[in-house]
Structure formats: C-alpha cells, structure tokens
Amino acid sequence: MATATQVELTEDQLTLIAKALADPRRYEILKKISAQTCCTPCSSMRDCFDIAPATLSHHMKELETAGLIHSEKEGKFVNYKPRPEVLRAYLTRLKSDLA
Amino acid sequence: MATATQVELTEDQLTLIAKALADPRRYEILKKISAQTCCTPCSSMRDCFDIAPATLSHHMKELETAGLIHSEKEGKFVNYKPRPEVLRAYLTRLKSDLA
DNA sequence: TCGATATTTCGACAACCATCGAATTGATGT
DNA sequence: ACATCAATTCGATGGTTGTCGAAATATCGA
DSSP: OOOOOOOOOOOHHHHHHHHHHHHHHHHHHHHHHHHHHSSSEEEHHHHHHHHHHHHHHHHHHHHHTTEEEEEEETEEEEEEEEEEHHHHHHHHHHHHOOO | OOOOOOOOOOHHHHHHHHHHHSHHHHHHHHHHHHHHHSEEHHHHHHHHHOOHHHHHHHHHHHHTTSEEEEEEOOOTTTEEOHHHHHHHHHHHHHHHHHH
C-alpha cells in the first residue's frame, strides 16, 4: 500500500518554499518538472528556458534546498523528480494557517 | 446563496502573492488577520509584532497589493480584512500547476 | 486653533538575490 | 592520457527588498 506519509514543515522550510515559488523563472522550472511523469534531465531544461548554466544550477539548488524536488546523478547527467508530498504539506499548511 | 466567485490570477498577481508570503513577518501578520473573524485594526498589530510603524505600513501595502487583504479607513484608524477568495485562488492555482 | 495620536511617505542603508562569465570538477569515449 | 561534454562553484554586478528614523498627512478632542 502507498504510505500516505504526512510531511511536517518547519518554519524555515515554510519560508524556503515560499521564496522558491516567488521567482517566476523558478516557478516555471518547477512546473515543468511537476508535469513530467518521470525524471527530467537537467539538459532538457536548458533547451526550454534559454538560461545560463550557472543560473539554472542555482535555481535547481534553491528548489532542492526547499525540498520541492529531488536530484539524482546519472553519470555525467542529473535528473530531477518532484516531491509532491512536500508541496502537499505546503498547501495544507497554508490552508490551516490562512484559511 | 453564497456566490462562489472564482478569482482568476494573472501571472503578476501570482508572483506578488508568492513574494508576499515569502517574508516570515508578513506571513505572521497575514495569519493574524486571517484568524480574526472581524476586522483587525492596524494599531492592534503594532502591539503584537514589535515593529516600526513605517515597516508595518510597508508590509500592509505589500499584502494589499498582492490582493490578500483589504483595508478600510475608519477615521484616524485603518482596519484590515482578509480576502479568502484570493488565497483560495492561489491554492487552486498551485495545485493545478504543480500537482 | 492647538496638541495629540494614527498612519503614510520619504530617504537612506544594509542585506539579499538573480544573473552570468570564467574557472573548476567529474564522467565518458577514444 | 587526452579531449569533450555536463554540471557546479566562484566572483562580480546590478537590482530588489526589509528595516527604520524623520518628516509629512490626516483625524480627533479640547
């Protein structure tokens, strides 16, 4: 059975997530990763977003630090997966705090 | 019957809301306003948050510009009300974009 | 009108952040 | 070992933003 793990967010994480979502470019990146059913390679993002490698790397780190995505090295490449539990926890928290 | 008005968010509003939520102090302020069943006077916030008047005024403007609250002058005072439709629209949008 | 109080605006400052070029690290194939 | 390619780190730069003191604006009561 699918374990419906309830993720608990610290105050810091709450802020990190909000900040991660607050940059339009980062939002679009996360949107793309979330739309993918499987992993998203880093290089595929570079084609989409017309962005400098350094900038992309920076944004990916922010998203990962916030806990919104997970990265996995595959040889020379890096693949990204969304972490829906964390987003769900964020939505739940907003609803509970600000409903 | 309660009109379930569906609020549509522009890209700019989306960013404004995310930014508004990304500052911890502002988040706490909004939390307090949302918890209130009725209006929240500006002065009552000053007691709670140990904040300079100028800073508070700045944050309130940000929250209002984002559309998350509504302000009303009452003589010398200002009262604030949450705008749950806007928050709801934001949650809906996040869910639809990033689910 | 005058003084007190509530809130906003202005101006400044420091910290933060998005951006990118250049240099670096790390893996792959030859 | 070497060249190549993917991705990260470093360093710098310009723009944004949270903060607050001081001044301005607005309202009220005396």
